[in-house]
Every structure is written in structure tokens, then in C-alpha cells.
Amino acid sequence: MKIGIAVHGAPYSSQASATALRFARAALAAGHTLPRVFFYHDGVHAASALTVPPQDEPSPQPGWAELAQNHGVELAVCIAAALKRGIVNDEERERYELAAASLHPAFTIVGLGQLVDAVCATDRFVTFAA
Amino acid sequence: MTNGKRILFLLRQAPYATCHALEALEAVLVAGVFDQQVSVLFRDAGVWQVVNGQDGSALEARTIGKVAQALPQYGVTALYVCGESLAQRSLCPADLVLPVTVLDDAAQARLLAAQDAVVND
Numbered sequence: 001m002k003i004g005i006a007v008h009g010a011p012y013s014s015q016a017s018a019t020a021l022r023f024a025r026a027a028l029a030a031g032h033t034l035p036r037v038f039f040y041h042d043g044v045h046a047a048s049a050l051t052v053p054p055q056d057e058p059s060p061q062p063g064w065a066e067l068a069q070n071h072g073v074e075l076a077v078c079i080a081a082a083l084k085r086g087i088v089n090d091e092e093r094e095r096y097e098l099a100a101a102s103l104h105p106a107f108t109i110v111g112l113g114q115l116v117d118a119v120c121a122t123d124r125f126v127t128f129a130a
Numbered sequence: 131m132t133n134g135k136r137i138l139f140l141l142r143q144a145p146y147a148t149c150h151a152l153e154a155l156e157a158v159l160v161a162g163v164f165d166q167q168v169s170v171l172f173r174d175a176g177v178w179q180v181v182n183g184q185d186g187s188a189l190e191a192r193t194i195g196k197v198a199q200a201l202p203q204y205g206v207t208a209l210y211v212c213g214e215s216l217a218q219r220s221l222c223p224a225d226l227v228l229p230v231t232v233l234d235d236a237a238q239a240r241l242l243a244a245q246d247a248v249v250n251d
Contacts, residue, residue: 006249041153041251081153112160115249120135120166125247130150 001032004122006115007043009130017046017060020128025063028071036074036118037064039107042130044082047075047107050100065106075107076114134166135246143251144175145194146186151179154251155197162204169208169245170201171238172230176251177215180226195227202228212238 009016053059067073093101139158145151161168186193209230
């Protein structure tokens with residue numbers, strides 16, 4: 001079965017990202033496919049390359065990156081939600097003349113239409129709210 | 131995709147405490163321009179998103195009720211509100227900025243069961 005996932009809560013301030021990652025791993029292990037995980041609302045903070053996780057509080061980010069690399073899962077970050085929260089790729093850094101880019105390379109910045117596309121292109125859609 | 135999927139957005143958050151409600155409505159508007167059967171259920175504190183007499187300018191914010199009023203222009207006309215959530219807040223359909231269908235819990239369960247996908251906020 002094709003499963004779509006949306007993550008709406010930020011890592012650390014919410015359990016959403018970590019729980020979504022566990023769900024994603026379980027779904028893949030059960031033989032399902034995950035074409036895309038869509039990060040929206042505060043969920044976009046999962047894509048920041050500028051976080052420093054405390055040693056005793058594991059970050060879900062390496063887990064997300066591993067899913068992208070080894071299972072071809074697209075980690076899609078909503079551009080409107082990302083830009084206002086300081087999640088910026090090189091292209092947007094240049095466009096807005098910002099001091100730095102902050103997007104982790106495993107993630108991709110996309111439009112909000114990709115959320116609807118993910119709902120339409122999957123058999124099940126699961127939201128992990130904040 | 132002639133008829134598209136039946137997609138319900140379940141909106142439960144109050145309009146101004148965070149930007150969550152505005153972002154969720156923006157997602158619904160985008161979904162509306164896709165060729166899908168999109169509906170919205172306002173529940174819990176989410177019913178405040180569609181209450182009359184909002185003025186976001188006091189907070190230098192967009193007026194969420196006005197954003198919600200744009201839903202029909204984006205093809206989203208299936209708008210539902212939880213009757214119990216209204217009653218708990220001493221609200222009635224006349225207090226809302228949009229024509230909506232008020233549903234009891236059993237009708238909401240049937241609405242949810244009839245969807246291909248439910249996107250909660």
C-alpha cells in the first residue's frame with residue numbers, strides 16, 4: 001500500500017516528528033511504500049540543518065535522512081511554512097539576500113500543492129499533528 | 131481524475147493564538163483548486179475560525195474569518211461545523227461568517243467514514 005505522511009509538529013516541542021518517523025519505519029518494514037513525507041506548520045523545523053541536539057535527546061533528523069537515502073522517500077517541506085520559520089535553501093537565500101541557508105540536504109522545498117498531491121497519490125494519508 | 135478523491139480537512143484550532151489555523155486554511159484553499167471533492171469540518175476551538183465579527187487588524191494579522199469566506203470561491207462548498215462545539219461556546223449558525231451544515235457527532239462519524247482521506251490539523 002502507498003502511504004502518505006504529514007508532520008505538523010516541530011521536533012523537541014512536539015512528539016510528532018519522532019512518532020511519524022517510527023511509523024514510517026514500521027510501514028516500510030511491513031512492505032508498504034512511502035513516496036513522500038510532507039512537513040507543514042511547525043513540522044518544517046525538522047529540516048533545519050542548524051540545530052544542535054542535546055546528547056541525551058536524539059533528533060529524528062538523521063532517521064529522516066536515512067529514509068530518504070535508503071528508501072527513496074521524498075522529504076518535502078512546504079515553502080511558505082519554511083521561509084517564515086528560517087528554513088531556507090540556497091536558491092531562496094540568494095533570492096532574499098539572506099546571510100545563510102539552513103535546509104538540510106536530505107529535504108526538498110516544495111509548494112503546498114505537493115501536500116494535496118501526496119493525499120491524491122496514496123492509498124492512506126496519516127497526519128502527525130503537533 | 132474526473133471526480134477526484136473525497137478529502138476532508140478537520141480544523142480544530144483557534145484562529146489567532148498561533149498561525150496554525152491560517153496555514154491549515156491555506157492548505158484547504160490549495161486543495162480546492164485541485165480537481166478533488168474537498169470538504170471541511172470545523173470542530174472544537176476551530177469553530178472560532180468562522181465566527182462573525184473578527185478583525186485581525188488589532189493583532190496586525192489577517193482576519194481568519196475572511197480567509198474562510200474565500201473557501202467557496204476556491205470550490206470548497208462542503209462546509210460542516212460540529213453542533214456540540216458550537217453549543218459549548220454559546221454559538222449558533224447565525225453567528226458564523228459562512229453558510230455551513232451543522233452536524234451532530236453521529237453525522238460527523240458518517241462524514242469521516244465517507245472520505246478517501248482525512249487531513250487533520
